[in-house]
Amino acid sequence: MSVRASGSQGACRSRNPFFGVTPERALCMTAAGTVADEKLKGRKEAQGVRKRGARAWVQSFEEIPHTGKYGWVNLMKFWRQGYFRQLHKHMEGTFNALGPIYREHVGTQKTVNIILPSDIAELFQSEGRLPQRMTLKPWATHREIRQHSKGIFLKNGEEWRSDRVLLNKEVLMSSAVQRFIPLLDEVARDFCKMLQKKVEREGIGQKGKRSLTVDPSPDLFRFALEAICNVLYGERIGLFSSSPSLESQKFIWAVEQMLATTPPLLYLPHQLLLHIGASLWTQHATAWDNIFSHADARIQKCYRRLSSFQGQGSKAEAAGGQYPGVLGQLMEKGQLSLDLIKANITELMAGGVDTSVTAIMCSCVRTYLKRESIPSIQDFLLRTYEKSKVTYRKHCVCVCVCSVVFLGCFRLYPVGITVNRMPVKDIILQNYRVPAGTTVSVCLYPMGRSSDVFDDPMRFDPGRWSSGKGGQRISGFRSLAFGFGARQCVGRRIAENEMQLLLMHVSDSRHEKVETRRRMLIPIVPQLTDKGPCPPHSSS
Numbered sequence: 001m002s003v004r005a006s007g008s009q010g011a012c013r014s015r016n017p018f019f020g021v022t023p024e025r026a027l028c029m030t031a032a033g034t035v036a037d038e039k040l041k042g043r044k045e046a047q048g049v050r051k052r053g054a055r056a057w058v059q060s061f062e063e064i065p066h067t068g069k070y071g072w073v074n075l076m077k078f079w080r081q082g083y084f085r086q087l088h089k090h091m092e093g094t095f096n097a098l099g100p101i102y103r104e105h106v107g108t109q110k111t112v113n114i115i116l117p118s119d120i121a122e123l124f125q126s127e128g129r130l131p132q133r134m135t136l137k138p139w140a141t142h143r144e145i146r147q148h149s150k151g152i153f154l155k156n157g158e159e160w161r162s163d164r165v166l167l168n169k170e171v172l173m174s175s176a177v178q179r180f181i182p183l184l185d186e187v188a189r190d191f192c193k194m195l196q197k198k199v200e201r202e203g204i205g206q207k208g209k210r211s212l213t214v215d216p217s218p219d220l221f222r223f224a225l226e227a228i229c230n231v232l233y234g235e236r237i238g239l240f241s242s243s244p245s246l247e248s249q250k251f252i253w254a255v256e257q258m259l260a261t262t263p264p265l266l267y268l269p270h271q272l273l274l275h276i277g278a279s280l281w282t283q284h285a286t287a288w289d290n291i292f293s294h295a296d297a298r299i300q301k302c303y304r305r306l307s308s309f310q311g312q313g314s315k316a317e318a319a320g321g322q323y324p325g326v327l328g329q330l331m332e333k334g335q336l337s338l339d340l341i342k343a344n345i346t347e348l349m350a351g352g353v354d355t356s357v358t359a360i361m362c363s364c365v366r367t368y369l370k371r372e373s374i375p376s377i378q379d380f381l382l383r384t385y386e387k388s389k390v391t392y393r394k395h396c397v398c399v400c401v402c403s404v405v406f407l408g409c410f411r412l413y414p415v416g417i418t419v420n421r422m423p424v425k426d427i428i429l430q431n432y433r434v435p436a437g438t439t440v441s442v443c444l445y446p447m448g449r450s451s452d453v454f455d456d457p458m459r460f461d462p463g464r465w466s467s468g469k470g471g472q473r474i475s476g477f478r479s480l481a482f483g484f485g486a487r488q489c490v491g492r493r494i495a496e497n498e499m500q501l502l503l504m505h506v507s508d509s510r511h512e513k514v515e516t517r518r519r520m521l522i523p524i525v526p527q528l529t530d531k532g533p534c535p536p537h538s539s540s
């Protein structure tokens with residue numbers, strides 16, 4: 001059977017502003033602005049990469065190369081050139097023109113953008129115990145005007161930390177991961193079955209060898225939502241059925257709407273737009289309202305379920321010893337107020353539907369499978385399996401292999417194109433003084449493609465991430481797709497496992513071929529099961 005990716009609208013489209021953004025409708029935490037003037041080109045050569053350490057000539061913040069002094073003028077240029085949809089390219093061009101650090105002032109946003117690991121190290125080392133990120137103001141304003149609490153994504157300081165410590169226990173720590181893996185596994189298996197049925201039903205060709213051209217995006221969106229709901233609420237919402245509920249479809253629409261309206265609001269004075277009732281703001285707020293009511297309905301349901309076990313000892317145990325999902329765990333433990341649970345669960349939902357699987361399929365289907373990189377993936381997987389004969393049946397090998405493939409994908413096609421911090425003390429980057437509280441953005445897309453950071457950057461070589469292999473050995477601060485340190489992506493383990501399980505089951509269920517528009521037949525992943533190394537997850 002073969003599945004062809006049509007590569008149409010969905011495969012590499014918009015993604016989550018912060019949790020995840022694919023480049024095409026990219027939004028990031030940076031305030032990208034206009035491409036530097038032509039005359040600035042070539043300054044990079046003149047400037048070179050400044051050596052650190054010569055503190056005697058530390059220059060002031062104002063001397064950092066910039067893309068134009070006036071925020072509103074820059075915003076106009078930015079708008080005219082369509083950089084909202086091309087931020088990643090804009091950043092790449094600007095680094096090429098201005099060197100490894102530049103300032104940008106667009107509309108209401110000011111940032112310093114960097115790409116070199118030495119500067120990134122300096123930035124993260126100065127983040128302190130309470131790492132601080134720039135607040136996504138339109139999201140925060142929505143919470144304020146609706147009097148909702150904020151979740152970890154929108155908080156800073158001790159408030160952030162106290163919520164985050166509790167959430168880590170439920171979604172990031174290995175004990176939690178073990179609890180939710182079976183739920184993700186079940187969804188990944190069902191997704192493959194659903195796909196298989198679809199190909200048999202709608203595909204062309206002989207029975208058993210049918211092929212179908214699909215835009216994977218809507219199905220993957222459903223997969224991601226089904227998976228995250230199963231983990232968060234401990235229940236399936238039936239998105240793989242032929243008639244998914246209106247409520248779920250509304251939710252998907254709301255997430256898309258919220259993401260689409262965020263980028264312009266980041267740069268515009270959204271308070272003013274709110275005041276005059278501009279439709280951009282209304283659409284944004286309505287989308288968030290729908291997202292909140294989706295979470296609300298789930299929380300009510302979970303609350304009723306847990307209440308019905310009241311007086312029967314531990315509620316989770318009473319629920320048949322079944323894992324009640326992250327929400328159930330949080331409610332049962334009672335360490336967070338109901339409002340904070342709602343705020344955080346809503347953020348996890350919004351982050352969870354839009355990132356992982358779409359990201360990996362963007363990378364795999366749209367890019368690598370079309371070009372020279374698929375042999376690299378195959379070679380790499382096969383070489384790794386050959387080398388690890390003794391343990392090759394172990395799930396962990398498969399997971400490691402998948403992980404480095406994803407690292408390769410994320411380097412060239414990061415889901416979120418920046419990670420930012422506001423340092424708590426003044427720092428020196430490229431010998432410029434950057435004052436505490438400045439938003440400094442690490443620009444992942446240009447970094448992944450920079451020959452100052454990676455040898456032969458455009459070559460897809462997952463092997464470069466594993467130590468001891470020939471070629472370049474990767475050292476610190478180059479793999480930041482999920483951010484860094486205490487503030488890194490809280491949903492990281494959910495996303496990684498979701499992606500790995502999907503890849504494993506797709507390879508296992510003999511969806512052997514992906515056909516691109518050019519009608520080239522290429523294997524999606526090597527037939528791991530034919531070689532024996534990759535047993536179904538649950539039996540390993």
Ligand code: HEM
Nearest residue numbers: 019153348351352355356415482483484487488489491495
């Ligand atoms: C491929 C998938 C994903 C990618 C690449 C990704 C990336 C990121 C990045 C770069 C950050 C900022 C980290 C930092 O500042 O150091 C982040 C934060 C966050 N992500 Fe993800 N994410 C993914 C999936 C998810 C999922 C599945 C969820 C929810 C289940 C999620 C929820 C969050 C939340 C709530 C934060 C804010 C954490 C905090 O501020 O403490 N993400 N993500």
